[in-house]
Amino acid sequence: MIVSGGRWEATSSSVRGSAHERDGRPNQDSVRVVDVGGSAPGLVAAVCDGHGGDRYVRSDVGSRFGTEVACEVGRRFLAAFGDSSDLLELGSRIRERVVAPIVARWGERVMDDVMARPFADDERTRARTRANLDDEPKISYGCTLVLAIAGPNWVALVQIGDGDITAVDGSQARAPMPVDDRLVGGETTSLCLPTAVGDARIEMLGEPLPEILLLTSDGYANSFASPTWRSDIATDLGRQLDDFGLEHAETHLPAWLSESARAGGDDVSMALIRRRDADAAPAAVGAAMRSQSELLVHPRSGASISGLQRPHRSRTAWLAALPALIIGLGGGWVLGHSGRDVTDPPSASTALDPTSAPETEPTPTTVASPPATAPSATPASTVPVSSAPTATDAPALDPSGQPVALGGTAGVAWVLWFDPSVPQPSSGEVTFVQEVRSSQPALPLRLTALWRFDGAQLCFASLPCFPAIGVLWPGESPSEPDLVWATDLRVLRSFDPASGDLLGCAVVIGSTNESGGAESDPLVPQVTTPATEPGGDQPEASAPENTTPADGGPVTCEPVPTDITTPALITAPLEENG
């Protein structure tokens, strides 16, 4: 079947591997392509590869869930942002608006399936593990994800785990995704891991868009004797599509993939996406996009900005009970070593390269371990300035009724706190309050998300994880300069996203959930007079005494005045410094 949407058309196929045929395993791959209509038509394509080990007794089901959820989320993203041409802005939204919802909804599908179909005795036997499958059901459904959201003038690429994305222009082929050098020896990251959102690699492609995009499970690449398989494919496939069209590929794709599945033994899947207007002249916006991305990913201050745009590879200290990587030899190798087969002139793309790091960011420890082996703890690398409190200085957070985050753009303050009406020992409802800018009446918008603390991280079901010592919250207004805010609940700091300069700071004083007065909300922190950064200028007003208990107990919060919606309290230190 050929799917058409806007400038794109695609076909797909999936074939069970010969090794799986011999040992009676199902095809653990899944592939799906959907079209998106509306004002910004396009396509969404996804390939998922279920892990092949004994433990992953339902990975074929998991991979099907993966492609269904990914296409659904991708379709919504394209419908919402297809008209945008700001690659940088779009790229900054992908992890929050695409990856996190996919991971969350995939998890929900898994849990629903387990509820409806509890693990059977034969599955428990096949799993060959002493662990109870019910303790971590998602692992049994584990799979990788390769996703493309193809819009009118951009393509968003997302990848969790092994598999490949190949971009073809003429006779040239390239691998646009950043390399994840952890993916060797059959080990892969996965949708089933708690680090899935942070593990995702993201790449935005702008004009000129590739003529052909191939999304493949790793069984395809592993079937070729030559490491230069991409360039070989580019030459042959491009010619066939030019001469015979996509219908020809649709007809013969199953047979082509069957050869690979027979030779290499693994399941093989491909989504073949072709740009219908391959002869059209592209818009030349690449250079500007690239320079902006370089600024954004290499701030002088380090992780506070780039941390939003790179996999949270360092934030794995809380995985003591789970493997950071899964051996998923339903695929096997990725091209971590061979990298890009053909060097192309750089196209307009926003490189969100997890392997690059700003100079000031500590290099996270690579964690790669087989199942049932605890990975080594890695340090959090989220301290935005060298003088900021470190993770060891951060106060213990009380999840029962404690503000945990402040943020916003210039003129908009966001406060995030827990809803004590849903107290749970390890999870609960997180209430977000989004204060609209001061020129409008305050319209607190309460959103909820399941949360949990894991060591030094605050994790949400539908958002990226945040280190508990700091919250990164870029503004959402593309029309004005965004500020980046970070807090450890004692000091709130703001940064210039372009330069990484510290713009201002203020002491945060809060209270516990014991009410301080009927008219006041005890959960909203108060931002008061600015504090003095070590080495900085002394403000005119003396900083209030920090109410953090000496023993490192919960930060107390006092009621906040309603004029927190005005920028004055938060931005006053900015004006002094600005």
Added chain:
Amino acid sequence: MTERPGSTVAARPLHFFIVADCSGSMASDGKMQALNNAMRETIPHLVEIASLNPHAAVMVRAIAFSTGARWHIEQATPVERLVWRDLAPEGYTDLGAALDLLAPQLGPPHMEARALPPAILLVSDGMPTDDYRPALARFLDEPMGRAAARMAVGIGRDADLEVLERFVSSPDQGVFNANNPEQLVRMIRWASSHASRVASTLAPPSRAVAALSADDVSSPSELIW
């Protein structure tokens, strides 16, 4: 034109490494000859396994360790073309040297990116005479070292089974102790076959290794090591 785009497709390489103790103690009681005989008898079984898993191209390499370590079969040899050349005993038991010779072979350029995790069989009759632990750590630091299907056979009562357990993939089921030549033949054959079979299944080594049969273990023999 229906020709498949792209270049040649082929079975994935599966490197099978034999790491054999050739120390002086292997000369006593015919242990070295028994090991050589066992390898010759194992090759047809490896060929059979390869034929049952056509997606895996089994390639054999061998390291001999005594005083230091050296290649016995350096070039990866298709199992169908393998002719076993006898190992000869002399010297100490430098297991660390063997692991340091092996570890670099588990990554590029020696091991293809598309290769299946290797199968490795370690055979020894005694305690290592060098400081093998750092070398073992380096070996297990290699992703393909960790992913490999690792089995071990200890020969005789002086074999250090604890050391072998540190090497194998599944400590409670991956170490065998052969006490006579007949047992050695069966165990080498079984361990080699199993390691190759597991490595070729596109799945990580199972923690629950199927046990040897009673016949494989209790082989009557006049010679006891």
